[in-house]
Amino acid sequence: MREFHAREEALDSEGYRAISKASVLALVLGLLSLLAPIFPAFWIFPVLGLLVALVALFQVNRAETNLVGRGLAVTGLLMALLFGSMGLARHYAHRAIINSQAEEFGTRWFGLLLEGSTLTAHQLVMDPKQRVPPNVILSEQYENDVQLQDTLTKFTSEELIQAVLANKDQVTFTLVDNLGHTRDRQTITIRQMYHVTFQEDGATRIVPLELHISCQFDKTSSQTYWTITDYREVSQVDNG
Numbered sequence: 001m002r003e004f005h006a007r008e009e010a011l012d013s014e015g016y017r018a019i020s021k022a023s024v025l026a027l028v029l030g031l032l033s034l035l036a037p038i039f040p041a042f043w044i045f046p047v048l049g050l051l052v053a054l055v056a057l058f059q060v061n062r063a064e065t066n067l068v069g070r071g072l073a074v075t076g077l078l079m080a081l082l083f084g085s086m087g088l089a090r091h092y093a094h095r096a097i098i099n100s101q102a103e104e105f106g107t108r109w110f111g112l113l114l115e116g117s118t119l120t121a122h123q124l125v126m127d128p129k130q131r132v133p134p135n136v137i138l139s140e141q142y143e144n145d146v147q148l149q150d151t152l153t154k155f156t157s158e159e160l161i162q163a164v165l166a167n168k169d170q171v172t173f174t175l176v177d178n179l180g181h182t183r184d185r186q187t188i189t190i191r192q193m194y195h196v197t198f199q200e201d202g203a204t205r206i207v208p209l210e211l212h213i214s215c216q217f218d219k220t221s222s223q224t225y226w227t228i229t230d231y232r233e234v235s236q237v238d239n240g
Helices: 002-012 021-035 040-061 070-115 118-123 138-144 146-156 159-166
Strands: 171-184 187-200 203-218 223-233
Touching: 021 040, 021 070, 040 070, 070 118, 070 159, 070 171, 070 187, 070 203, 070 223, 118 138, 118 146, 138 146, 146 159, 159 187, 171 203
Parallel strands: none
Antiparallel strands: 171 187, 187 203, 203 223
């Protein structure tokens, strides 16, 4: 009994200081910040961790609160800063790589049009699962496949494609801006703005073109497929 009362007196004495709940929460959020480099949705943890850690430090530093937990709060704060920064760095590095690869793919597609390799260019606007296998001669497949012929005719009858094919030697493509990304499961769609420049009878005509390029990862084959999913003049783009 004496020991029990002694503990109670110790707890009630001025020397006893409780641990700040905010400090404990800051540490927990700091640990959860380990997830931040994995996916942007987890960035919420370092953001909350920073805020809670600052609140905890404010509470601990106030003499009247009589709280401890500065070490926990600082640890949570540092972890939130570290892993939050790693998440941002990884995200923007990945974004830059995707933009670069999309630009290479777009340049390749434009190059095929300018070379007159219409069949190959047409393949790159098709769903990867519907494309002609690499071991099949492309021209022969088109000659024998009515459906392919129909989709090719539709492709080459588009005004922009017609203009490019008819003026191959007087057309250039210039990347102007990366407009952003959207993600749907295993597919990332990159939107890029190009200027298509036509030299016609000594005059220059520039057509702003928004190009949509998809990067699709196939878990079954562990391969990545690139596709031109859409292209349109800016005047046709819905900015709403």
